[in-house]
Amino acid sequence: MQQAAIHDFLVKYFKASGCRIFSEAHKDLLKVKLTKEMDKRLMNRPFYWHYIEKTGGIPETATLVFRTSPDLEEGEFVHFGSPRLHQILDSTKDLAPFIRLYQNLPSDSSPALEPWLGINYKISYQCDLKKDRICSVGLQLINGTLIDGFQEILQTLALTPKMPDYCYTLRPLVKTASGIGRIERFIESALKEEKTDWAQLAEKRWTRDRELLNAFYEQQNPKPESYFQECEALKEQYEPRILVQYINAGLFYLQSSSFLPGFPSKAR
Amino acid sequence: MEPKIHFDRSWQESFLKRIAEDGPWAKPELFTLAWQAEKERLVPSFHGLIAPDRLPQLSLHPHQIETARTVIEDMHGKAILADEVGLGKTIEAGLIMKEYMIRGLAQKILILVPASLILQWVAELNAKFSIPAVPQRKSYVWDQCDIVVSSIDTAKREPHASLILKQSYDLVIIDEAHKLKNHKTKNYQFVRQLKKKFCLLLTATPIQNRLSEIFYLVSLLKPGYLGDADSFARLYKSGKTAVRNEKKLKTLVNQVMVRNRREDTGLRWPKRIIQSFEIPFSEEEFAFYRSLSDLRTAGVIQGFSLLTLQREACSSREAAFLTLNKMYRTLAQPQSEMLWQSIFNKLNAIRQNAKAEKTLELIRKINDKVIVFTEYRATQVYLQWFLKQHGIISVPYSGGFRRGKKDWMRTLFQNRAQVLIATEAGGEGINLQFASHLINYDLPWNPMRIEQRIGRIHRLGQESDVHIYNLATRGTVESHILNLLYNKIHLFEQVIGELDDILARIDLRDIDKQVEQIFEESDSEGELQIKLDNLSSVIRSEMDPAGEELHHAAGGDT
Numbered sequence: 001m002q003q004a005a006i007h008d009f010l011v012k013y014f015k016a017s018g019c020r021i022f023s024e025a026h027k028d029l030l031k032v033k034l035t036k037e038m039d040k041r042l043m044n045r046p047f048y049w050h051y052i053e054k055t056g057g058i059p060e061t062a063t064l065v066f067r068t069s070p071d072l073e074e075g076e077f078v079h080f081g082s083p084r085l086h087q088i089l090d091s092t093k094d095l096a097p098f099i100r101l102y103q104n105l106p107s108d109s110s111p112a113l114e115p116w117l118g119i120n121y122k123i124s125y126q127c128d129l130k131k132d133r134i135c136s137v138g139l140q141l142i143n144g145t146l147i148d149g150f151q152e153i154l155q156t157l158a159l160t161p162k163m164p165d166y167c168y169t170l171r172p173l174v175k176t177a178s179g180i181g182r183i184e185r186f187i188e189s190a191l192k193e194e195k196t197d198w199a200q201l202a203e204k205r206w207t208r209d210r211e212l213l214n215a216f217y218e219q220q221n222p223k224p225e226s227y228f229q230e231c232e233a234l235k236e237q238y239e240p241r242i243l244v245q246y247i248n249a250g251l252f253y254l255q256s257s258s259f260l261p262g263f264p265s266k267a268r
Numbered sequence: 269m270e271p272k273i274h275f276d277r278s279w280q281e282s283f284l285k286r287i288a289e290d291g292p293w294a295k296p297e298l299f300t301l302a303w304q305a306e307k308e309r310l311v312p313s314f315h316g317l318i319a320p321d322r323l324p325q326l327s328l329h330p331h332q333i334e335t336a337r338t339v340i341e342d343m344h345g346k347a348i349l350a351d352e353v354g355l356g357k358t359i360e361a362g363l364i365m366k367e368y369m370i371r372g373l374a375q376k377i378l379i380l381v382p383a384s385l386i387l388q389w390v391a392e393l394n395a396k397f398s399i400p401a402v403p404q405r406k407s408y409v410w411d412q413c414d415i416v417v418s419s420i421d422t423a424k425r426e427p428h429a430s431l432i433l434k435q436s437y438d439l440v441i442i443d444e445a446h447k448l449k450n451h452k453t454k455n456y457q458f459v460r461q462l463k464k465k466f467c468l469l470l471t472a473t474p475i476q477n478r479l480s481e482i483f484y485l486v487s488l489l490k491p492g493y494l495g496d497a498d499s500f501a502r503l504y505k506s507g508k509t510a511v512r513n514e515k516k517l518k519t520l521v522n523q524v525m526v527r528n529r530r531e532d533t534g535l536r537w538p539k540r541i542i543q544s545f546e547i548p549f550s551e552e553e554f555a556f557y558r559s560l561s562d563l564r565t566a567g568v569i570q571g572f573s574l575l576t577l578q579r580e581a582c583s584s585r586e587a588a589f590l591t592l593n594k595m596y597r598t599l600a601q602p603q604s605e606m607l608w609q610s611i612f613n614k615l616n617a618i619r620q621n622a623k624a625e626k627t628l629e630l631i632r633k634i635n636d637k638v639i640v641f642t643e644y645r646a647t648q649v650y651l652q653w654f655l656k657q658h659g660i661i662s663v664p665y666s667g668g669f670r671r672g673k674k675d676w677m678r679t680l681f682q683n684r685a686q687v688l689i690a691t692e693a694g695g696e697g698i699n700l701q702f703a704s705h706l707i708n709y710d711l712p713w714n715p716m717r718i719e720q721r722i723g724r725i726h727r728l729g730q731e732s733d734v735h736i737y738n739l740a741t742r743g744t745v746e747s748h749i750l751n752l753l754y755n756k757i758h759l760f761e762q763v764i765g766e767l768d769d770i771l772a773r774i775d776l777r778d779i780d781k782q783v784e785q786i787f788e789e790s791d792s793e794g795e796l797q798i799k800l801d802n803l804s805s806v807i808r809s810e811m812d813p814a815g816e817e818l819h820h821a822a823g824g825d826t
């Protein structure tokens with residue numbers, strides 16, 4: 001994440017969470033007055049809030065100053081890797097776990113909106129090494145159409161939390177719970193198609209270390225507790241696994257033509 | 269093997285509940301930001317390091333980055349870090365830890381270090397790596413905190429031990445791991461029992477010389493890697509200490525150990541510029557110094573006490589007075605009263621301190637930050653007063669200070685005072701590389717202490733050449749040490765860590781005792797010289813054997 005992107009992210013984040021942003025002279029400087037909710041979330045001072053709430057005092061929320069340039073004097077330096085930024089990045093998941101949105105269409109288009117279930121996942125491939133990818137799948141809850149890269153498409157559409165006046169939603173045929181199941185099976189089959197060379201290599205390393213361990217304890221029968229503990233540790237270290245972690249999910253009511261190729265998706 | 273696929277389903281119930289209750293729903297911008305936050309933090313490849321880019325304020329050296337990569341990718345997170353002193357093993361360990369944390373491979377981490385280094389580790393991990401490590405203070409930290417720094421002596425005792433053994437650690441780091449070479453000790457057994465996925469053992473002392481040590485250290489990391497104890501002995505041991513199949517063993521060990529040497533790192537190391545001064549005592553000082561021998565001649569004190577007094581007299585009359593006064597109170601008899609009085613009179617007659625004058629002269633000439641090392645508290649106080657008289661501000665530093673006070677003194681020295689006066693115990697664990705001048709006001713008898721003193725400023729991060737000034741009073745025990753021992757073994761010119769190696773090889777770790785003994789037992793100057801000479805040639809003969817081999821080989825051609 002470049003410094004400018006961090007600045008941009010922070011501005012969006014504090015605006016969206018309702019904090020007041022002071023206009024600043026410098027483009028690398030950001031000054032915000034936190035709301036009560038955000039103060040509680042970011043400032044880690046439960047005693048203060050407990051005291052204020054018990055005594056009925058008037059709370060003074062914190063004002064934070066961030067700088068995204070190392071050369072400025074004022075403010076807390078945030079960069080990719082600074083604990084403050086990661087605290088903020090982490091908090092987004094708690095702030096936005098679930099959503100429901102409607103497509104905002106020009107009034108002359110068809111008023112029927114189709115229901116979609118969208119789930120965002122982070123997929124991690126883990127042994128003694130680890131890598132991740134991100135995955136977003138959408139399921140149309142009437143005809144069962146599945147779309148990979150759902151979130152990217154959503155970001156090109158005009159969406160609103162309130163149903164537009166002239167629109168109505170179609171009734172889903174697939175229940176949400178079974179929709180989640182379909183998406184999981186879709187991801188699972190996609191994962192099974194993938195190359196597993198990384199897992200084979202990890203298993204080789206695992207086997208080699210296990211053989212060494214067995215040789216070390218060869219003379220000891222029955223095996224001591226430490227042997228089993230070491231075995232378990234090797235499993236922890238090497239066993240190849242794929243973790244599909246949830247980021248966030250939502251219900252989306254969209255016009256069917258939004259997903260046709262060549263559709264002018266920026267239509268507003 | 270098919271990797272197991274695990275779905276996180278913890279969220280599903282609350283999602284369905286939200287739908288049933290028609291909200292509350294997130295704000296659209298935040299929903300997108302949450303997606304972006306995850307996307308930005310993805311680790312797209314199994315290989316390479318992410319951590320260095322996330323630590324823009326830490327300047328890492330290429331060998332440190334390469335070490336972290338090797339440990340993670342080639343050694344699968346189990347390794348001995350055995351860099352020479354001063355190359356930044358702590359940084360390497362921190363970097364590995366950070367990488368594992370970013371990748372989500374390590375959360376629960378235990379760091380076992382000598383008690384005196386706990387706070388330094390905590391401070392470095394927090395400041396340099398933004399790793400929220402905490403020092404162990406209460407027994408509940410084991411459960412509640414993810415990253416704990418503790419001493420092994422605390423950890424192995426109850427109630428801690430059983431709490432720790434219940435934890436499953438992703439990463440265990442052990443500093444000064446050479447202390448674990450004996451597999452029969454409680455420390456070794458304790459570490460053995462820890463549940464650990466990844467493990468780093470840090471040591472600066474090369475361990476190849478004692479075969480079983482390397483075996484037990486490696487077995488801590490990877491049991492069976494060097495076979496079991498019997499097969500190891502059969503394969504590699506010949507006789508008591510000699511090695512067989514050395515090449516094979518080395519190859520094996522090198523796959524679990526990283527040892528960077530100073531010369532391989534390609535770093536420019538600042539030069540050491542050494543100046544030694546033999547300073548003549550003033551007449552009064554010399555008279556006092558000589559009169560001390562009368563105490564021994566009269567049978568009032570033993571050789572050892574005399575030696576102590578003489579060394580103190582070389583430092584300052586204040587230092588000598590404290591000991592002398594103590595002795596007088598316990599040992600004085602009516603018949604020796606005259607003798608004591610004459611000695612105290614001579615002490616009182618001293619009007620100046622030749623070494624202090626020289627120190628002042630040097631400090632003025634250097635006109636930059638200077639660290640003065642002395643062995644004695646009394647001298648430390650005296651010097652501070654003496655410098656103050658001449659308008660030079662100094663701060664004291666002692667090993668006995670609390671951590672906070674140490675940090676404060678260090679900061680004062682960095683920002684305000686020209687001089688830091690440290691007593692011996694201050695030698696360990698403080699980094700002062702912003703200064704490049706060091707005065708050895710008096711010389712300790714253990715050359716390792718000199719190493720530690722110099723190591724405070726001659727380390728990674730030192731940008732100027734390092735100047736070392738040695739003061740010894742002419743014609744005293746001190747000048748013997750300087751001329752007959754230190755200068756002969758080229759002590760001051762040596763690379764840090766080298767002496768440690770040498771002394772370990774010849775089993776001469778308590779060299780100061782040897783020196784003491786030589787002084788005590790020698791009846792004449794000649795005997796003293798011969799004995800010190802022997803000692804220095806033993807040390808010299810062990811120096812740089814590789815270089816000697818080369819020399820022989822080259823000689824063989826002609």
